[in-house]
Amino acid sequence: MAIIVDKDIPTIVQGITGANASLHTRFMLQYGTKIVGGVTPGKSGQNVEGIPVYDTVQDCLAQHPEANVSSVWAPPRFAKDAILEAIEAGIKSIIVITERIPVHDMLYARHVAKSKGVMIIGGNTPGIISPGKALVGMLPKIAFQPGRIGTVARSGAVTYYIANSLNLADLGESTSVGLGGDPILGTNFEEILNLFDKDSETDAVVMAGEIGGVYEELAAPFISTMSKPVVAYITGKAAPQGKRLGHAGAIIEGSMGTAASKIDALEKNGAIIAETLSQIPALVKKALGGAR
């Protein structure tokens, strides 16, 4: 059983009629993800790639009561509403692809989700993949292959390059989770590390963070309690002070959120630090030693 998404987990797509969502619905179906329905208000009766479209999540779940994962592709101004709609209808894992969701909206959606035991991944996540089983989001399938390494990263492309590096060294991924690049995230490193630590199909974890915010520092103490090795790759060492790199909230302000402070906190708690992408597989193999 992979974490969060798996082969037979019924999934819905919110905002399915949008250009990106419909293209990636096709890719998800091709990958074997069990998509049962889509939602776009005002578009019921249509279908996308053979998947029926409903006006509301409630209508969709009336027809497909087994669905419990959703991916949200709605534009940023409607994202909070889409997330709350999914929570209200009983969806248990919500993967939010939408980027640049207003901070106050995400704080509220996150708060409601936590109080109801719902997991939100993202916003601005590329999604989650359990290679060979299911893909929810827009991760390119070529980047991944089945294996026993869990990966969790803030950035989409860094997620792909890490898996790519692992694969070129004949390793593979149990599940790869994109936490998302928005400043407020539904789920943080610690929660995903915990899932991987308990996952019988995962032997080691690669986590990748970047400058800005304190999510990496917050997760560091948990690493010391884990039974599995964690290789950490932190980017932004060469980033100039006080310049915003992209809109992702990646900005160094004072000593908070620097690559050095993150690396220091992670290393102190037993994480193995990788300097480059290509070092990652070697460090993973070394950490696993004779275990594999």
Added chain:
Amino acid sequence: MRLYEYEAKGLFRRHMLPVPNSVVVDENSLCELYKVIYPVVIKAQTFAGGRGKAGLVQFATQRGEAEEKIAGMLGKKHAGHTVDKVLVEAKVSVERELYLAVVVDRLEHRPMIIASQRGGMDIEEIARKEPDAILKYYLNPGADLHAFMARNIASGLGLSGVLLASGAHIINKLYDIFRGYDCKVAEINPLVICGGGTVYALDAKVDLDEDAMFRHPQLRELGIVARHEVGELTEREKIAKQAGIPYVDLDGDIGVFPGGAGFGIAAIDLIQHYGGRPANFMDSGGAPTQEKLRAMLSLLLDNPRVKAIFGARFGGISRCDDWAKAVVKYVVENRPQKPMIMRMAGNMEEQGRKILEQAKAENPELFSKIKVYAYDTPIEHVIEETIRAAQTQD
């Protein structure tokens, strides 16, 4: 998005938060000074702190002195910013200085009200020197701040009698502004108590969420529009901003065309790690249009410092075929001479590969310095080859 002090105070005034009478003056509007009553405090409008030490907060007792001091401030550089406006404000006699702020607490994921009786200092300084002097109140996201909560906080600030009510009013209004305008930070430091029980927000710091600006068209009425706030932009950064491309100039010679922001940050690290020098940071992800992709390429290739381009597309939401089309069209139209070492994998890769191969077959000479590797070449190999290409261009 940080607001200037005068903009934040305009917002405060609009929402009945008391601020001293003032005018904003630039070099063309000195005539406005007739509106103020002396003595005044003159404050340069910049985002960076440390104005006092830099001589950018000064006092004047009459107009001639004010004009002289204003002239001394306008055009001065402060932390990369050129001062072009000053706030001229009635000087008030201060009895006590308090601290009050509402912020998004990113650790707790909740709004937090911060209050302290040690106003006037930087909050980080208070936290370091006297952590017990800081009161923190958390609210759930979206929750109302009830009047009694505001009174509790006012009381915690040591306010009583008539000041308890004015303090609670200010706390309530500041929270309304925080929620109503999607603030990340709304801070009054110092909040001052004057003789006779009057209370003023003497300084104002407001940081708005750029991603929520779409629902605050009323800010435009106050003259508050999106702007650049960190240092001054270089010419290329200005062009990039105009085109909507996240771009930062660095001082190296390798143009970086990386894909999304996350890998953009990683690419700069990796180039440095292997002994190269990146010329820029760029975010070229998020499914940019053809026009935008070509604008990105010309931004990089028009930079005289750039000797080689490192390019990468790992197509997720962005498509490799779109990327390849843009690269081909740019190269055919602009015939760049600099080597471009790139790698393409992911969404629509096969289609992208065909576009590149066809272009190369039609125009082998033009594409002789352009390499586009695939999935099986480690990205670090591409980076190292770009660094070598830049070195041999010397």
